[in-house]
Amino acid sequence: MKKIEAIIRPEKLEALKDQLLQAKVSGITISQVLGCGNQHGWTEYIRGSEVIMNTRSKVLFTIVTANERVEEIVELIIKVAQTGEVGDGKIFITDVADCIRIRTKERGEAAL
Numbered sequence: 686m687k688k689i690e691a692i693i694r695p696e697k698l699e700a701l702k703d704q705l706l707q708a709k710v711s712g713i714t715i716s717q718v719l720g721c722g723n724q725h726g727w728t729e730y731i732r733g734s735e736v737i738m739n740t741r742s743k744v745l746f747t748i749v750t751a752n753e754r755v756e757e758i759v760e761l762i763i764k765v766a767q768t769g770e771v772g773d774g775k776i777f778i779t780d781v782a783d784c785i786r787i788r789t790k791e792r793g794e795a796a797l
């Protein structure tokens with residue numbers, strides 16, 4: 686099993702959620718987060734005052750899936766989230782040791 690964490694633009698939230706549900710992923714966790722990538726320390730004006738900004742609102746999708754679905758899901762995320770402009774986001778993939786469905790105590794992929 687792998688955990689896919691995709692940090693994307695907030696305006697892509699609904700489209701990505703719809704596509705992932707259509708693709709019948711077993712579960713999705715969505716979080717509102719703040720972050721920065723390579724660009725930080727830019728200036729914005731808030732009520733006339735200059736403010737140095739380091740982070741922007743982003744949305745984090747967490748999906749745990751069977752290994753054989755990882756590439757398909759990654760492709761889907763890119764298709765929805767890519768604009769070609771800086772700040773499109775990033776995808777991290779990590780190994781997951783186990784999963785437990787609390788209701789039934791099922792383990793591993795059976796619990797996804």
Ligand SMILES: Nc1ncnc2c1ncn2[C@@H]1O[C@H](COP(=O)(O)OP(=O)(O)OP(=O)(O)O)[C@@H](O)[C@H]1O
Pocket residue numbers: 692693719720721722723724741743770771772773774775
């Ligand atoms: N190395 C990282 N570790 C943790 N979070 C990251 C990392 N890189 C990016 N993020 C998260 O992803 C969000 C979007 O990153 P972003 O797309 O700006 O990456 P980037 O490397 O600056 O690429 P680009 O040059 O296309 O903007 C950030 O706001 C941050 O939340």
Ligand SMILES: [Mg+2]
Pocket residue numbers: 721722723724771772773
């Ligand atoms: Mg960036």
